[in-house]
Amino acid sequence: MKFEPGIESFFAANHPRGRSRVAVVTNFTGRDRHGVHLVRRLAEDSRFELKRIFTPEHGFDSDAPDGEHVADSSHSELKVEIVSLYGTMKKPAPEYLRDLDMLIYDIQDVGVRFYTYISTLRNVMESADEAGVNFAVLDRPDVLGGVIVEGPMLEPQLKSFVGHLPVALRYGLTPGELALWWKKEAGLQIEVKVYECQHYRCPTAFSGLGFPWFKPSPSMPDTATAAFYPGTCLFEGTELAEGRGTSDPFRNLGAPWVDGQAWANCLKPLLPENILVKATSFTPEFGKCAGEQCNGINLNSLTSNIDNAVYVGVAALYALMQTHPGQVSFAGRPGLSEPFIDYLAGTSLIRKGLLVGEKPSDILTNACGGTDLFREKRKEFFLYPRG
Numbered sequence: 001m002k003f004e005p006g007i008e009s010f011f012a013a014n015h016p017r018g019r020s021r022v023a024v025v026t027n028f029t030g031r032d033r034h035g036v037h038l039v040r041r042l043a044e045d046s047r048f049e050l051k052r053i054f055t056p057e058h059g060f061d062s063d064a065p066d067g068e069h070v071a072d073s074s075h076s077e078l079k080v081e082i083v084s085l086y087g088t089m090k091k092p093a094p095e096y097l098r099d100l101d102m103l104i105y106d107i108q109d110v111g112v113r114f115y116t117y118i119s120t121l122r123n124v125m126e127s128a129d130e131a132g133v134n135f136a137v138l139d140r141p142d143v144l145g146g147v148i149v150e151g152p153m154l155e156p157q158l159k160s161f162v163g164h165l166p167v168a169l170r171y172g173l174t175p176g177e178l179a180l181w182w183k184k185e186a187g188l189q190i191e192v193k194v195y196e197c198q199h200y201r202c203p204t205a206f207s208g209l210g211f212p213w214f215k216p217s218p219s220m221p222d223t224a225t226a227a228f229y230p231g232t233c234l235f236e237g238t239e240l241a242e243g244r245g246t247s248d249p250f251r252n253l254g255a256p257w258v259d260g261q262a263w264a265n266c267l268k269p270l271l272p273e274n275i276l277v278k279a280t281s282f283t284p285e286f287g288k289c290a291g292e293q294c295n296g297i298n299l300n301s302l303t304s305n306i307d308n309a310v311y312v313g314v315a316a317l318y319a320l321m322q323t324h325p326g327q328v329s330f331a332g333r334p335g336l337s338e339p340f341i342d343y344l345a346g347t348s349l350i351r352k353g354l355l356v357g358e359k360p361s362d363i364l365t366n367a368c369g370g371t372d373l374f375r376e377k378r379k380e381f382f383l384y385p386r387g
Helices: 006-013 038-043 117-131 175-186 225-239 260-270 310-325 340-345 351-357 360-367 369-382
Strands: 019-024 048-055 081-085 102-106 134-138 150-153 166-172 192-197 252-255 275-282 294-301
Touching: 006 038, 006 102, 006 134, 006 192, 019 117, 038 351, 048 117, 048 275, 102 117, 102 340, 117 134, 117 166, 117 175, 117 351, 134 175, 150 310, 150 360, 150 369, 166 310, 175 192, 175 369, 225 340, 252 275, 260 275, 260 310, 294 310, 310 351, 310 360, 340 351, 360 369
Parallel strands: 019 048, 019 102, 048 081, 102 134, 134 192
Antiparallel strands: 150 166, 252 294, 275 294
16 A cells, blocks of 8 residues: 555545635645645645645745745746745734635655754744634654654753754654644644544655655755754754755765864764765855865765664764864854854753763763653654554
């Protein structure tokens, strides 16, 4: 029996009589197995009237650069307005919801707290609750497997758009399961209906689903990238290039001044057996160090899922700092009072542990208080078999 994402369950379901006025929160990934987009299927279905499209970071086509504000626009063929939730507005204003019967969310996520689509999910759920509009999630798989939970919980003082939900860094839930968890956690009153994936269990490698990978953002070209992302995205909090603008984003790490071989030699004995590291050089086409030759490392995995991806990222930072003492700095960002890595990690303990030379395993032991409790509590919201 073939896997089907929630978009198929939604259109196969019986909906109330009459034409429902709907808006969607989606991007390039909101497609069925044939590549037909949700908005087109809604426009061609007489049960629905598509009023508007909301889009998260990277925009409707998932191609805007990281962190760049996206302007409002219009769907050129359907003549439906596209309202950006990554520009002057990050949460739908009440006037955008007053004419709706249902708000529909359909985005392929990657299961990591700082991937900002779940920040948008929280915002649109709260806006729907305030407006009294029914909310539907067309569920999609957890690319990271939906079983492993790892990394620090979010400390309240480090809440930001890259840390908007109080979950573990890698939280082990599908978008639909996460929405049900947040409904209860936040005490939302609206109906939250999850249209489940069919013939799906966790963990299933995405490649085993027989379903196309639709790129959710410019630097997430494949699931191999997503597997490393929970750990190596921490390099966004340094001045090193994290591989954006190369063939291996979040697997190529480096800078012009790095000794890649020394770094690789130090890191190799710290890594699990399924993770491979080698020295490399690369020149990013965009992002940090664009147009400059960077020296550094390339990471690869012998398995589709990585059980300890956060550890791999912290170990890579540790080995870099051991081989380049005093050369690694943790950059800030405008409007944020602490170094950016703290907002990504959800805690300052990773940065502080690295600065005093603590071992990666000890750093994570100290930084992950509360993660075990979250790991257990989330089980109440499972929609799919685990194991």
